[in-house]
Amino acid sequence: MSRIFALIPAAGMGKRMGAGSNKQYLLLDGMPILARTVSVFEAAPFIDGIYLVSPEQEIPFCHSEVVDRYGFSKVRSIVPGGAERQHSVCNGLDAMAGAAADDDLVLIHDGVRPFVSQQVLKTAADAAMQYGAAVVAVPVKDTVKVVRGGVIAETPPREELWLAQTPQAFRYGLIRDAHARAKGEGFLGTDDASLIEHQGGEVRIVTGDYRNIKITTPEDLVLAEAFLKGKG
């Protein structure tokens, strides 16, 4: 029976939130965003272990103010991050090598997506168990334009467009090899699925939740507070 691990990258600098924001530790109703995110995985009975990725200098803070303070017993390790999200994820996958088998599953989930549900986690895990790779996504609501040089170059058919979220769920061996290959080629993607796509692999989409927002800019904090108050 494959085990299911969570790998939660939380080693970004939060530049779009504002210089020095350390957004993963911003409080939402008194609880750090990262702690809210981890709590969903800690509570999920089908999650066997959690790996966090943090800026190296913040690892002691993450241990004390998130893992110890909230009693997250499933957290196996806090791993130093890298310059880009992809590097942080790669460091986390490498740290899992002694614990995860190739056929185990890893759910890679942004530390700043605190509104993910256990149902979405389970849906992603089930799809990865069946297909090897699956991404949580939601259909776009607006019309999307491809723009080059300030001019609209293309309007892709909306029915084909989805907004990728996380978790992005994979068989551990598959995604670890994809990251190693991308590193060797110098390929950099903004999500983990794009590495497999770039290498010709197939990634399934599973329907996520519009509430599963990534807290990126100040407006997202307003939305997050509204979600906590049960509005939306």
Ligand SMILES: Nc1ccn([C@@H]2O[C@H](COP(=O)(O)OP(=O)(O)OP(=O)(O)O)[C@@H](O)[C@H]2O)c(=O)n1
């Ligand atoms: N080098 C990085 C960059 C990002 N992340 C993590 O990846 C998730 C999604 O990244 P994003 O929302 O872009 O966070 P930041 O990179 O911090 O934001 P910005 O781009 O505004 O600096 C976040 O949980 C972030 O902490 C990471 O672990 N390591």
Ligand SMILES: C[C@](O)(CO)[C@H](O)COP(=O)(O)O
């Ligand atoms: C992985 C991701 O959340 C999928 O939408 C997104 O690509 C992360 O991008 P970021 O710039 O690292 O926030």
